[in-house]
Amino acid sequence: MSIDIEAVSKTFGSFSALSNVSLKVPSGELVALLGPSGSGKTSLLRIIAGLETPDSGRILFDGVEATNRQVKDRQVGFVFQHYALFRHMTVFDNIAFGLTVKPKKERPGTQEIRDKVYSLLKLIQLEQLADRYPGQLSGGQRQRVALARALAVEPQVLLLDEPFGALDAKVRVELRRWLRRLHDEIHVTSVFVTHDQEEALEVADRIVVMNQGKIEQQGTPSEVYDHPATPFVYDFLGNVNLFKGRVHEGTAQMGGIKLSSPENASANDAPAVGYVRSHDIAIERDSSEGALKAEVCYLLSVGPLVRVDLSLPDGDRTIEVDLPRDEADKLGLKVGDLVFARPRKMRVFVDDYQI
Numbered sequence: 001m002s003i004d005i006e007a008v009s010k011t012f013g014s015f016s017a018l019s020n021v022s023l024k025v026p027s028g029e030l031v032a033l034l035g036p037s038g039s040g041k042t043s044l045l046r047i048i049a050g051l052e053t054p055d056s057g058r059i060l061f062d063g064v065e066a067t068n069r070q071v072k073d074r075q076v077g078f079v080f081q082h083y084a085l086f087r088h089m090t091v092f093d094n095i096a097f098g099l100t101v102k103p104k105k106e107r108p109g110t111q112e113i114r115d116k117v118y119s120l121l122k123l124i125q126l127e128q129l130a131d132r133y134p135g136q137l138s139g140g141q142r143q144r145v146a147l148a149r150a151l152a153v154e155p156q157v158l159l160l161d162e163p164f165g166a167l168d169a170k171v172r173v174e175l176r177r178w179l180r181r182l183h184d185e186i187h188v189t190s191v192f193v194t195h196d197q198e199e200a201l202e203v204a205d206r207i208v209v210m211n212q213g214k215i216e217q218q219g220t221p222s223e224v225y226d227h228p229a230t231p232f233v234y235d236f237l238g239n240v241n242l243f244k245g246r247v248h249e250g251t252a253q254m255g256g257i258k259l260s261s262p263e264n265a266s267a268n269d270a271p272a273v274g275y276v277r278s279h280d281i282a283i284e285r286d287s288s289e290g291a292l293k294a295e296v297c298y299l300l301s302v303g304p305l306v307r308v309d310l311s312l313p314d315g316d317r318t319i320e321v322d323l324p325r326d327e328a329d330k331l332g333l334k335v336g337d338l339v340f341a342r343p344r345k346m347r348v349f350v351d352d353y354q355i
């Protein structure tokens, strides 16, 4: 089922939580709502669910207006971060719950419910745990059961609000991959709220980046990561260094670096900020054009990368560089070394922006 959100606004008292938000979720797509705390992700999800009513705007399911439709008539399934399972019920009974409470004429027979629950247990790979109670499961297993419970009633839309938020990092990564594979199998239209950019990049077909109740940008993971539309998106989706300067007649002069025809900078003689991701800076031993002299002030190996902090001679500024480990090994960097940093890719935004 497709979802259309048309010009939705929502205020709480005098606070505007959502302002004129429009979004189309095509049938079968997995969309991530990504943004910092308080950006309006959960409010939007609750409006889709029918748990909250917008002040203005409309929600359509499959092209049919559903703004005032009751939650129970929307055919949505939920999985929340703390959507507790029924503690006194087994895994089997938790998953079966939505089916057993259906009105008598819609309720499937006992054998049909049993078959359905076992097929879902197979899907979440927990067949052997049907008789356990929630207290006897790990956090990750509990969220998988919560997902199976949501899917049991065959929702047309699945809404997930930080479903892995309470889990430790390793389980989170496993579960998001698992969710992606599961979605490829069942194709239910899904909206997934997260503030974790890696999670959104890995799981979603499309990412909707939210900030202060508005959509900053939407696109495929590579569109939003490789072509951020605004400084906010640049900053939110990855580690970034800022170089302040000016643009003048098609040339940008940013903190000692000169760029001709910088992307995105058409203004004349205006203050501007250049954005460079930490992995888009090369470190070289020899001086070359477009490279900045810098001193290595900190080194840290993190998995396959080495984080190198460089201080620039212009004062107290440091820039962060992420180098593949073999490249760092080849350079043999030590704290105190004088090197040259060359931004490989810089995006210039003319409007001043503070992080």
Ligand SMILES: Nc1ncnc2c1ncn2[C@@H]1O[C@H](COP(=O)(O)OP(=O)(O)OP(=O)(O)O)[C@@H](O)[C@H]1O
Pocket: 012, 013, 015, 016, 017, 035, 036, 037, 038, 039, 040, 041, 042, 043, 044, 195
């Ligand atoms: N029922 C409410 N009453 C008053 N203010 C609310 C209510 N619900 C949300 N808000 C406010 O609206 C803003 C958006 O909240 P929302 O929960 O949608 O953000 P979020 O992006 O999901 O944040 P988080 O990641 O922290 O959950 C917040 O500033 C929040 O305090």
